[in-house]
Amino acid sequence: MKKSLLLLVFLFLFSCSKKEINDNGITYDFTLENFIENYDPDEIITNSILEKLDKQQLRIIRNSIFAKHGYIFKSSDLQDYFSKISWYNGTKANVDNELTEIDKLNIQNIISYENNPENKEAAPLVSVDSIPVVTQYGNSFNDLNVIAEYLRAVNASQENPISLKLNISLGTMTDTDSNWRRLLKILDDAGKYVALDLSSCPISGRDFNPISSVQTGKWFIVSLILPDVAKNIPNGTVRASMFNYFDNLKTLSAKEITTIGMNVFDACLNLNVSFPSITNIAENNFAGCTGLVSVNFPGVIDIGKGAFAGCISLSRVIFPTATTIGENAFQGCTSLIYVSFPKVVLISQDVFADCSSLSSVVFPTATTIGENAFQGCTSLTNVSFPKVVLIGQDVFADCTSLSSAVFPVTLTIGINAFKGCTNLAFISFPAATTICAGAFESCGNLINVSFPVVTTIEGSTSSPSTYGRYNGYGGAFQDCTSLKRVSFPATTIIGGSSFLYCTSLNDISFPVVITIGENAFQSCSSLTNIHFPSAIEIGRLAFADCTALASVNFPEARYFTQYFPYDPYGGRFGTLRYPYGYSTVFQNCNNLISVTLGEHYDYQYSFGLPDNLNNAYRERGAGTYTRSIESNSWTKK
Numbered sequence: 001m002k003k004s005l006l007l008l009v010f011l012f013l014f015s016c017s018k019k020e021i022n023d024n025g026i027t028y029d030f031t032l033e034n035f036i037e038n039y040d041p042d043e044i045i046t047n048s049i050l051e052k053l054d055k056q057q058l059r060i061i062r063n064s065i066f067a068k069h070g071y072i073f074k075s076s077d078l079q080d081y082f083s084k085i086s087w088y089n090g091t092k093a094n095v096d097n098e099l100t101e102i103d104k105l106n107i108q109n110i111i112s113y114e115n116n117p118e119n120k121e122a123a124p125l126v127s128v129d130s131i132p133v134v135t136q137y138g139n140s141f142n143d144l145n146v147i148a149e150y151l152r153a154v155n156a157s158q159e160n161p162i163s164l165k166l167n168i169s170l171g172t173m174t175d176t177d178s179n180w181r182r183l184l185k186i187l188d189d190a191g192k193y194v195a196l197d198l199s200s201c202p203i204s205g206r207d208f209n210p211i212s213s214v215q216t217g218k219w220f221i222v223s224l225i226l227p228d229v230a231k232n233i234p235n236g237t238v239r240a241s242m243f244n245y246f247d248n249l250k251t252l253s254a255k256e257i258t259t260i261g262m263n264v265f266d267a268c269l270n271l272n273v274s275f276p277s278i279t280n281i282a283e284n285n286f287a288g289c290t291g292l293v294s295v296n297f298p299g300v301i302d303i304g305k306g307a308f309a310g311c312i313s314l315s316r317v318i319f320p321t322a323t324t325i326g327e328n329a330f331q332g333c334t335s336l337i338y339v340s341f342p343k344v345v346l347i348s349q350d351v352f353a354d355c356s357s358l359s360s361v362v363f364p365t366a367t368t369i370g371e372n373a374f375q376g377c378t379s380l381t382n383v384s385f386p387k388v389v390l391i392g393q394d395v396f397a398d399c400t401s402l403s404s405a406v407f408p409v410t411l412t413i414g415i416n417a418f419k420g421c422t423n424l425a426f427i428s429f430p431a432a433t434t435i436c437a438g439a440f441e442s443c444g445n446l447i448n449v450s451f452p453v454v455t456t457i458e459g460s461t462s463s464p465s466t467y468g469r470y471n472g473y474g475g476a477f478q479d480c481t482s483l484k485r486v487s488f489p490a491t492t493i494i495g496g497s498s499f500l501y502c503t504s505l506n507d508i509s510f511p512v513v514i515t516i517g518e519n520a521f522q523s524c525s526s527l528t529n530i531h532f533p534s535a536i537e538i539g540r541l542a543f544a545d546c547t548a549l550a551s552v553n554f555p556e557a558r559y560f561t562q563y564f565p566y567d568p569y570g571g572r573f574g575t576l577r578y579p580y581g582y583s584t585v586f587q588n589c590n591n592l593i594s595v596t597l598g599e600h601y602d603y604q605y606s607f608g609l610p611d612n613l614n615n616a617y618r619e620r621g622a623g624t625y626t627r628s629i630e631s632n633s634w635t636k637k
Helices: 005-013 033-037 054-066 077-084 099-114 144-153 179-190 611-620
Strands: 016-021 027-029 160-165 194-199 221-225 251-253 271-274 293-296 315-317 338-339 360-362 381-386 404-406 426-428 448-450 483-486 508-510 529-531 551-554 563-564 574-576 594-597 623-628 631-635
Touching: 033 054, 054 077, 054 099, 099 144, 144 160, 144 179, 611 623, 611 631
Parallel strands: 160 194, 194 221, 221 251, 251 271, 271 293, 315 338, 338 360, 381 404, 404 426, 448 483, 483 508, 529 551, 551 594
Antiparallel strands: 016 027, 594 623, 623 631
């Protein structure tokens, strides 16, 4: 007849031979023989018993389990102790294979008490010759009833969960009587946090479906390893993600999962995931997973549209094999600091837009960056893309911390590509041939720029509205208020508004420019002398409000054009080369005193210069004309 272990320990603590002193000051000579002799290998030793014992007593009780199976102790003190007990018969050097599941659980629990620094009185710690190897997932359970008993007997917390490695068929997980449902019920009843390893558990089919509608027990799962036989995680729903109610799940891994559906992890609050076998991450797979902290996908090739959008806790991502990133894939990941994609060729639009903490990016093989890809990445400080050929529209717009940009092979810099990068001080584009409208607009920290092979600076798309205002994109360097020196040795076209409001600009070099667009240098109030040896056509207001401008030289100029509020012949807006205009190329350049015009100047169809200068040219021809400030008249030198 089995005796209660609690009673045995009680008898053990109060047997009468005097040697040790208990908490009440009475001395006793404790003997463990009754307790050890009546140890039941099918019964868990409860915490209420173990917490009353000191380390020496715990050590003897633990080793008595090995003694019951005939283990020969290597420690002399243990061998001496058990050899005096009548039932002990030490004949075996190893008894690990004879230990029952309950034996293993009791041993592991006793060890946890022995190693507790708060345990009573120092004593020799555990003897290594009689401890089975116990790792985090070292013991495997194949009986749910044993698990239930074990969970009732041991302590746990979120920070120190109970490690459970199972070898139990979970069956058809969605069935009401499946072992998966039974396991969840056991966890709920025990109320203990667990690190659950299901890698050895068979399941019916290939889908791991934890049942999004079931709440029971999931709260207590802190870590989860999915079955190796599972290949897929099916779709959840907008209302109930597949891992709904796993509120405390911190780590999730699956060795063989190859497919993850949509709306799977939306409800997880602080999750780290690892899926080494996945090659494709589907559209919106992890979108809105606000608790996703880290991801590990070493084999992924394609990342779908919006895959991680809105994952505001995600801090670092490394995808060593990915070649494609879909649109919006990481948009709004506001905690993302570092990204590395060593094999990606195409960075799609909006991929990292509004990732406000992103400070470092690595894309050594990317050739194209889509629109808005890094827009609003306000912590990004330096970017270098050694193979990018095309930078799309608004790619780095409003990256207010960006200080340097290096693109050695880029050919085209898109519309508004760096607009609003107010801290940008250094740029290198040695191969660029085209700069689009607004590309560096409002980059207020730029001082010197040089583009050795750029042929075209595209103009502003602004056009007069019926109310006299302008709509569309700004000039390529518009509002770069610190810009002082620019060099464009190969440029033939300067588009409209290209350097509008560059108030510090005082040194410009455009030796082969043919066309200068409207408003191109308007309000460049530090310009004093300009020379365009090849310019043929100069647009309206091109140098208007350049208040310090004193000398201009256009030896090849043919037309100085102006904008007309209406076309008397067609009723549309446009830049015309015939009368009825009102604004000049050098409007409000009140200090202009020297203008050099060549023999090709067409004074009959060029109304962008003051009338009295045109009249003087008509009479005197090519040459340098100087203005008398007192009389405002022009005379040829």
